Amino acid sequence: MFQLTTLVFSEDFSIESGSGSGCPFDVLTVHEDSIDGTTLLSACGYRAPDTIQSYHTLVVRFTTDESYDTTGFQITYSKN
Numbered sequence: 001m002f003q004l005t006t007l008v009f010s011e012d013f014s015i016e017s018g019s020g021s022g023c024p025f026d027v028l029t030v031h032e033d034s035i036d037g038t039t040l041l042s043a044c045g046y047r048a049p050d051t052i053q054s055y056h057t058l059v060v061r062f063t064t065d066e067s068y069d070t071t072g073f074q075i076t077y078s079k080n
Contacts, residue, residue: 004079
């Protein structure tokens with residue numbers, strides 16, 4: 001039986017972003033099934049992402065260039 005996984009991001013989301021589009025320095029990604037699976041989220045900046053829900057396995061990955069410190073992020077997950 002498949003379970004629904006829900007990821008909720010805290011409002012105090014803060015990941016270094018570049019001056020243009022994209023996330024050239026630090027990035028938080030969420031993928032379905034594996035790191036090579038469908039990308040559900042690619043985020044940086046100061047706005048918390050919307051809630052993510054999936055019946056698939058979720059892979060959360062944070063990549064940083066370690067050049068600038070911010071407060072980061074918090075994720076709460078649940079399975080139903």
